[in-house]
Amino acid sequence: xxxxxxxxxxxxxxxxxxxxxxxxxxxxxxxxxxxxxxxxxxxxxxxxxxxxxxxxxxxxxxxxxxxxxxxxxxxxxxxxxxxxxxxxxxxxxxxxxxxxxxxxxxxxxxxxxxxxxxxxxxxxxxxxxxxxxxxxxxxxxxxxxxxxxxxxxxxxxxxxxxxxxxxxxxxxxxxxxxxxxxxxxxxxxxxxxxxxxxxxxxxxxxxxxxxxxxxxxxxxxxxxxxxxxxxxxxxxxxxxxxxxxxxxxxxxxxxxxxxxxxxxxxxxxxxxxxxxxxxxxxxxxxxxxxxxxxxxxxxxxxxxxxxxxxxxxxxxxxxxxxxxxxxxxxxxxxxxxxxxxxxxxxxxxxxxxxxxxxxxxxxxxxxxxxxxxxxxxxxxxxxxxxxxxxxxxxxxxxxxxxxxxxxxxxxxxxxxxxxxxxxxxxxxxxxxxxxxxxxxxxxxxxxxxxxxxxxxxxxxxxxxxxxxxxxxxxxxxxxxxxxxxxxxxxxxxxxxxxxxxxxxxxxxx
Numbered sequence: 001x002x003x004x005x006x007x008x009x010x011x012x013x014x015x016x017x018x019x020x021x022x023x024x025x026x027x028x029x030x031x032x033x034x035x036x037x038x039x040x041x042x043x044x045x046x047x048x049x050x051x052x053x054x055x056x057x058x059x060x061x062x063x064x065x066x067x068x069x070x071x072x073x074x075x076x077x078x079x080x081x082x083x084x085x086x087x088x089x090x091x092x093x094x095x096x097x098x099x100x101x102x103x104x105x106x107x108x109x110x111x112x113x114x115x116x117x118x119x120x121x122x123x124x125x126x127x128x129x130x131x132x133x134x135x136x137x138x139x140x141x142x143x144x145x146x147x148x149x150x151x152x153x154x155x156x157x158x159x160x161x162x163x164x165x166x167x168x169x170x171x172x173x174x175x176x177x178x179x180x181x182x183x184x185x186x187x188x189x190x191x192x193x194x195x196x197x198x199x200x201x202x203x204x205x206x207x208x209x210x211x212x213x214x215x216x217x218x219x220x221x222x223x224x225x226x227x228x229x230x231x232x233x234x235x236x237x238x239x240x241x242x243x244x245x246x247x248x249x250x251x252x253x254x255x256x257x258x259x260x261x262x263x264x265x266x267x268x269x270x271x272x273x274x275x276x277x278x279x280x281x282x283x284x285x286x287x288x289x290x291x292x293x294x295x296x297x298x299x300x301x302x303x304x305x306x307x308x309x310x311x312x313x314x315x316x317x318x319x320x321x322x323x324x325x326x327x328x329x330x331x332x333x334x335x336x337x338x339x340x341x342x343x344x345x346x347x348x349x350x351x352x353x354x355x356x357x358x359x360x361x362x363x364x365x366x367x368x369x370x371x372x373x374x375x376x377x378x379x380x381x382x383x384x385x386x387x388x389x390x391x392x393x394x395x396x397x398x399x400x401x402x403x404x405x406x407x408x409x410x411x412x413x414x415x416x417x418x419x420x421x422x423x424x425x426x427x428x429x430x431x432x433x434x435x436x437x438x439x440x441x442x443x444x445x446x447x448x449x450x451x452x453x454x455x456x457x458x459x460x461x462x463x464x465x466x467x468x469x470x471x472x473x474x475x476x477x478x479x480x481x482x483x484x485x486x487x488x489x490x491x492x493x494x495x496x497x498x499x500x501x502x503x504x505x506x507x508x509x
Contacts, residue, residue: 006049061453063413089138224268251265355389371410
């Protein structure tokens, strides 16, 4: 029997350990890294020796914020991102409806009404005309708005007086334009899917992440699907996935999460909304709609009760806070809870942290809060977002450099399906911002999706860096990222292999 299961040789190994040690070979046994070295003295007594011919090996990537089931569902949806007007969107939907031979739902994704000539969603009667008898549900790019046709409307189980339910001539027109209506309606619709359908989407989402070098993913589950169906399907099938998925149960019920043996609770519970729906909570009004400044969805007492209970039960917690007012609310509640109960090493987080002030960054660092952020927001939407918040505030969007200079910890994610599970793209973006003054180093960008991700998940003793006795979760990419900083080629980095516990789970064909 060979001494080692696998040896990777002739590699550019970026270990991401504290010393940023360099190496060119790795030996793996029983799913663990057992030796890391430099030179020609790599072990030859291995079942398999992979000659990587100078390719780069990194710790397997983390995605710390993915709506797992939705990410797989969106991949099977009609992509509406390039539609310029209602007719183009309806044509795309009709093509799918005409092709689909069974009676399952037709989903549309990535619809952004502010980029549509008519500046609105199609109503249910317009969707009926292209449905060919199918039920239709269309999601906005942010998931904070949706539209459904007449056949699908009963599945939404939503009353006409729910905030955000739009009407025409006194009838529900199928457009749900607020979090209250959009999240409730889509939750009920997705809850009507079978467990087999839910599992199909979960598996696809995890497999797609694996193809992009992700070996550990924090799946935001429950809450957005009626009866938390995706949570239970995931818990019953975790061992069938190609990567590690750590559930973040999106519930206010701390005791329920604890009863399931989960160490974390909250996920993307929304304290405010999203920028393009004008529901992100700002201190000042929106530049393109001075009559509103967004809204906080919950009062301080409700948020305090949740955080306080989670902290008392020694469970990590986090919540969605995009705008300044939501960030402010959650930070000061964390501050109060820590004053009352002590800090503990629970690594509470804030999800998104898109538009913080300098004071927010300083307080978050002082409290030891992990900032769970998604670089895809500034990569894809910075110019459009400027229309909503203006030139001065847009300079604070995704302030990675300011946070790192303040010694804060950022873990990277995608918020998939809002943006795709492609860490290499976001690593490239973080070091090549539109405003060069916002660039961070390649090392700091890599940390966001490796060792910082592991820290945020409290698994840094096993994952996040290439060190002896850690899990052999590795990603092999086609070039050295340090040699492409500042060049357009940094966005061309690609994944050749993804290994989980030393087993190849993805190989580029």
